[in-house]
Each structure stands twice: as C-alpha cells, then as structure tokens.
Amino acid sequence: xxxxxxxxxxxxxxxxxxxxxxxxxxxxxxxxxxxxxxxxxxxxxxxxxxxxxxxxxxxxxxxxxxxxxxxxxxxxxxxxxxxxxxxxxxxxxxxxxxxxxxxxxxxxxxxxxxxxxxxxxxxxxxxxxxxxxxxxxxxxxxxxxxxxxxxxxxxxxxxxxxxxxxxxxxxxxxxxxxxxxxxxxxxxxxxxxxxxxxxxxxxxxxxxxxxxxxxxxxxxxxxxxxxxxxxxxxxxxxxxxxxxxxxx
Amino acid sequence: xxxxxxxxxxxxxxxxxxxxxxxxxxxxxxxxxxxxxxxxxxxxxxxxxxxxxxxxxxxxxxxxxxxxxxxxxxxxxxxxxxxxxxxxxxxxxxxxxxxxxxxxxxxxxxxxxxxxxxxxxxxxxxxxxxxxxxxxxxxxxxxxxxxxxxxxxxxxxxxxxxxxxxxxxxxxxxxxxxxxxxxxxxxxxxxxxxxxxxxxxxxxxxxxxxxxxxxxxxxxxxxxxxxxxxxxxxxxxxxxxxxxxxxxxxxxxxxxxxxxxxxxxxxxxxxxxxxxxxxxxxxxxxxxxxxxxxxxxxxxxxxxxxxxxxxxxxxxxxxxxxxxxxxxxxxxxxxxxxxxxxxxxxxxxxxxxx
Numbered sequence: 001x002x003x004x005x006x007x008x009x010x011x012x013x014x015x016x017x018x019x020x021x022x023x024x025x026x027x028x029x030x031x032x033x034x035x036x037x038x039x040x041x042x043x044x045x046x047x048x049x050x051x052x053x054x055x056x057x058x059x060x061x062x063x064x065x066x067x068x069x070x071x072x073x074x075x076x077x078x079x080x081x082x083x084x085x086x087x088x089x090x091x092x093x094x095x096x097x098x099x100x101x102x103x104x105x106x107x108x109x110x111x112x113x114x115x116x117x118x119x120x121x122x123x124x125x126x127x128x129x130x131x132x133x134x135x136x137x138x139x140x141x142x143x144x145x146x147x148x149x150x151x152x153x154x155x156x157x158x159x160x161x162x163x164x165x166x167x168x169x170x171x172x173x174x175x176x177x178x179x180x181x182x183x184x185x186x187x188x189x190x191x192x193x194x195x196x197x198x199x200x201x202x203x204x205x206x207x208x209x210x211x212x213x214x215x216x217x218x219x220x221x222x223x224x225x226x227x228x229x230x231x232x233x234x235x236x237x238x239x240x241x242x243x244x245x246x247x248x
Numbered sequence: 249x250x251x252x253x254x255x256x257x258x259x260x261x262x263x264x265x266x267x268x269x270x271x272x273x274x275x276x277x278x279x280x281x282x283x284x285x286x287x288x289x290x291x292x293x294x295x296x297x298x299x300x301x302x303x304x305x306x307x308x309x310x311x312x313x314x315x316x317x318x319x320x321x322x323x324x325x326x327x328x329x330x331x332x333x334x335x336x337x338x339x340x341x342x343x344x345x346x347x348x349x350x351x352x353x354x355x356x357x358x359x360x361x362x363x364x365x366x367x368x369x370x371x372x373x374x375x376x377x378x379x380x381x382x383x384x385x386x387x388x389x390x391x392x393x394x395x396x397x398x399x400x401x402x403x404x405x406x407x408x409x410x411x412x413x414x415x416x417x418x419x420x421x422x423x424x425x426x427x428x429x430x431x432x433x434x435x436x437x438x439x440x441x442x443x444x445x446x447x448x449x450x451x452x453x454x455x456x457x458x459x460x461x462x463x464x465x466x467x468x469x470x471x472x473x474x475x476x477x478x479x480x481x482x483x484x485x486x487x488x489x490x491x492x493x494x495x496x497x498x499x500x501x502x503x504x505x506x507x508x509x510x511x512x513x514x515x516x517x518x519x520x521x522x523x524x525x526x527x528x529x530x531x532x533x534x535x536x537x538x539x540x541x542x543x544x545x546x547x548x549x550x551x552x553x554x555x556x557x558x559x560x561x562x563x564x565x566x567x568x569x570x571x572x573x574x575x576x577x578x579x580x581x582x583x584x585x586x587x588x589x590x591x592x593x594x595x596x597x598x599x600x601x602x
Contacts, residue, residue, distance in 0.1 A: 046490075049494060051490055051493055064496065065494075067494035069490065069491055069494065073488070074487065075352040075353065076349075076354075076541035077541050078541055078542065079540075082542055086483060086484045087495060089496045089497050092480070094478070094481065094502075095477040097480045097544060138495075
C-alpha cells in the first residue's frame with residue numbers, strides 16, 4: 001500500500017530533521033505518528049504523500065494517496081460539495097469538467113462522512129469538525145485506498161474529536177489504510193494498530209500501539225510524566241492516559 | 249451565493265437554474281443587444297432595428313431600407329470599434345478573474361503581473377519613434393511578454409515559483425516599466441509625441457479599424473479558449489499549491505499555462521487600446537457576487553459581462569461629450585464607485601476575508 005524505506009529529510013545539508021525512518025502501511029491498518037512539535041511529523045507525512053521529496057531513502061505508493069491537510073484556508077466561498085468534487089481531479093482529464101459519475105462519487109463521499117445535508121453550505125461557514133469531515137470526504141472521493149491525515153483532530157472539541165476518530169476507525173474497517181500524525185496519545189491509543197514515536201532526528205521507534213504506548217515511552221517522548229490509568233466500567237476494563245502537568 | 253446554492257439534485261455543470269439560464273440565453277443575448285445598441289448610438293444615430301437589418305444584410309440578401317451612410321457608419325466606423333471593445337473588455341475581465349484565482353486573492357488585477365506596464369512601455373516606445381500602428385502593436389506585445397519572462401526569472405526559486413515571489417516580482421517589474429514609461433514621456437517632444445503617448449496611455453478605441461481587430465482577437469480567442477477549457481482546474485489551483493498538488497494537479501505547468509494565456513490577452517488588449525484599468529478588477533467581482541466563486545460558471549459569465557461592460561463604457565466615451573473621453577478615465581470613474589457600492593452591499597460575498 002505505502003512503503004517508506006530508510007527515508008531522511010533535511011532542509012540544509014547534514015541538518016537532519018529525521019533519518020532512517022522505515023515503515024510499511026498495510027491494508028486496513030492505522031499507523032499514528034507521535035512526537036513533540038518541530039520533530040518533523042508533518043514533514044514525514046508530506047514525504048509519504050509525495051508532496052516533498054526526501055533527501056534520502058525511497059517512498060513507494062501502490063496507488064494514489066488521499067492527503068488531508070492540517071488546516072485549510074480557502075480564498076473563495078466554495079460550497080462543501082464543490083470542495084469534495086475537487087477530490088476527483090485525478091479522474092478528470094486536464095481540459096475536462098466533472099461529469100455525472102464524479103458528482104455521484106462526491107455525493108457518496110459526503111454521505112459516508114454524514115454531511116450530505118451540508119453539501120450546499122459554504123465551506124468556510126462550517127465548524128472546524130465539519131470542515132475536517134469535508135476534507136476527509138474529498139480524499140474519499142478520489143478513490144484512494146490510502147489516507148494520510150495531518151493532525152485530523154487537533155483543533156476540535158471533544159465531541160468532534162469523537163466524530164472524526166470514529167469515522168477514521170470505520171474507514172479502516174472498510175479496508176482503507178490510514179497514516180496520521182497526532183498530538184494526543186489517547187487518539188493513537190483509540191485508533192492505531194501501530195505507532196511511530198519520533199524521539200530524535202535519528203531515533204524513531206515503530207511498533208505495535210499496545211507495546212509502545214507505555215508510561216515510560218510517552219513520558220520520555222514529551223518530557224511530561226504520563227500515567228496510564230486502568231479502571232473497570234460496566235464489567236470491562238478500560239484504560240485512559242493522563243498527563244501529569246503539575247509534576248516536575 | 250444563496251441563489252446558486254439551492255439545487256437539490258446534482259447535475260453536471262452544477263449551479264442553479266439561474267446561472268445556467270443566464271449562460272444559455274440571458275447573458276449572450278444581452279451582449280448582442282448591447283452591441284446592436286452601441287452600433288446605432290452616436291453623433292450620427294441609427295435606429296436599432298435598422299442596425300439589425302444592416303447586420304443581417306451582410307449575410308442575407310435584404311432590400312436596403314437604409315442609406316449608404318447608415319451602412320458605412322455601422323459597418324465600417326462603429327463595427328470594428330464595438331468588436332474591439334467586446335474583445336478587450338471580455339479579455340481583460342477574464343484575465344482578472346483568472347489572476348484572482350491563481351493568486352488566491354480577489355484584489356489582484358491584470359496590472360499585477362507587470363504585463364500591462366511592459367506593454368505600455370512597448371507601445372509608448374513605438375509612438376516616441378514615430379512608428380506606425382503595426383509596430384506599436386508588435387512592440388507592445390513583445391514588451392508585455394518580455395515583462396512576463398522577467399517576472400518568471402525573478403520569481404524562480406529552486407525550480408519553482410512560489411506565489412509570494414511571483415507577486416513581488418510582478419510589483420517590481422510593474423514599477424520598473426512604469427518608470428521607463430515616465431522616462432519616455434520625459435524625453436518625448438512635448439508638441440508632437442508627448443500628447444500622442446499620453447492619450448494612448450489613457451486608453452482609447454478611437455482608432456479602431458478591422459485590421460486592428462486581429463492583434464486583439466487572436467490572443468483573446470486562443471488564450472481565452474484555453475482558459476475556459478481549464479476553468480474547473482482553476483478551482484483546484486485556487487486552493488493553494490500544496491493542496492492542489494495533493495489532489496493530483498501539476499501546479500507549476502498549470503499555473504504558467506494560465507499566466508501565459510493571461511499575459512497574451514493583456515498585452516494584446518493594451519496594444520490595441522492602451523491601458524484600460526479597472527475592468528479586470530470590477531467585472532470578476534460583479535460576476536462572483538452574482539453567480540458564486542465556482543470558476544466553471546464564473547469565467548464564462550465574467551467574459552460576457554466584461555464584453556458588455558466595456559462596450560457600454562466605450563459608447564459613453566464617444567457620445568457623452570463632443571470630444572472623446574479617454575476610456576481609462578471612464579472605466580476608473582465608473583468602476584471605482586460601483587466597486588465600492590458593491591463591496592459595501594455584499595460585504596465580500598463569494599470570497600473569504602483573509
């Protein structure tokens with residue numbers, strides 16, 4: 001689906017943002033990238049999406065990628081539907097305009113994210129959560145089997161976080177592969193099969209989420225002590241992550 | 249917006265009935281009506297139905313009910329002028345709409361690329377040396393294209409041309425050629441060449457003839473056709489470089505294809521009519537407030553609206569006062585207040601306050 005082999009990126013020579021990163025994204029798999037600000041999460045994601053060319057290593061994409069950017073500043077008041085329709089660019093010839101097939105596909109994508117009723121609203125009038133869902137719908141309309149999302153739930157309130165996270169999990173169940181960055185270890189815990197922890201420019205660890213999302217690993221990653229709390233609710237054991245801001 | 253965004257079903261060529269109806273019938277009809285009216289109005293006036301018959305008579309065998317002079321005025325004198333005003337108006341308006349999309353900024357106009365100033369310098373240079381209109385047109389076109397090449401070279405960073413560099417390079421090139429035009433007016437003979445340069449710079453279609461239609465028509469038809477074919481892609485381009493690339497669009501070639509088409513249109517327009525400002529800024533706004541930001545609908549509407557707009561303005565320019573009013577003055581005098589009123593009334597509907 002998507003294979004990164006030993007990639008590294010540097011804006012200037014020998015000033016590596018990250019190096020020796022390898023990962024292979026399988027079908028129906030979700031991989032979350034975690035790390036402090038400025039460690040190169042978004043840059044890594046752009047390399048994977050083919051928007052940046054890594055300085056070393058190779059990126060192999062089995063098919064086209066649906067990239068969902070972190071924030072979107074539209075200059076013109078396109079409707080949500082028009083935004084989703086633009087996801088069809090790869091299917092439409094240079095001099096051609098969208099046809100019925102493309103309209104149907106865009107409509108289906110909007111229905112899949114549950115926003116068909118907002119199709120005619122100007123995109124910038126939508127809430128942050130709805131905008132994120134529209135951008136995901138746009139990636140779906142492109143018929144990509146791989147979604148790459150930059151901080152999909154970063155600027156959202158708890159309810160909208162839940163909406164986006166659940167949608168992503170449902171999409172993975174339907175066969176999509178998802179690579180995303182996140183600042184919230186809880187999101188990785190909820191979503192990810194595997195995680196990539198970016199400790200330093202030459203120190204990235206990838207592994208199963210259950211194995212790597214430990215108190216020790218996360219505390220070291222952010223420099224903030226994190227506790228994993230386990231408790232029982234309705235007969236099932238549940239876990240949550242709690243950052244200990246007051247400690248030092 | 250609200251007009252455009254009510255459709256329940258999705259049909260190819262989205263946009264409401266209103267927009268489609270406008271395109272299919274209303275707007276082209278309006279342009280034709282404006283053209284017929286403009287051919288009749290003037291010092292020597294010909295009634296519209298007579299104009300209509302005279303036009304028909306060029307293709308159909310119709311018994312003349314008009315005088316020889318009527319036909320001469322309509323076909324030979326006003327004909328090329330009306331055609332030129334439509335080509336220049338439509339072309340400039342379309343260019344403005346494309347640039348606003350490419351630069352993701354609703355406040356840019358055809359002047360932003362420096363092509364206008366380049367073409368103005370080329371034209372002024374030809375007038376200074378007393379060369380004929382063929383050289384004037386050629387020189388204006390050449391310098392307009394030269395300005396675009398300079399902008400491209402200046403904005404090139406690592407094989408790409410970021411928007412910010414492009415805007416800055418355009419401003420620099422524009423300022424440079426404007427200064428060169430000042431140099432020309434400074435050294436020009438104040439009794440013969442200077443007035444000619446100044447009047448040409450203010451914009452006029454007074455010297456329109458059929459041969460002059462060609463240098464305006466070719467870029468508008470070829471460049472405009474290309475632009476109209478790419479109009480859905482322009483939607484994607486206006487999302488910004490990275491998003492467009494992520495959606496599978498090759499941003500650099502597409503952007504430059506559009507910019508070259510725009511430069512050709514603007515240079516052609518300046519070559520035949522001097523510098524006519526405001527059309528490329530006001531008309532796209534008007535169209536956007538009317539039919540929304542989707543370039544598939546916006547660009548054809550802008551083209552037709554621009555053609556009608558400049559034809560009306562040019563008819564006013566030659567019939568309001570005994571002496572002709574330079575076109576550039578009228579487009580600004582009419583355009584600026586209209587623009588202001590529209591902006592206040594709609595508060596920038598159709599684009600997002602950045």
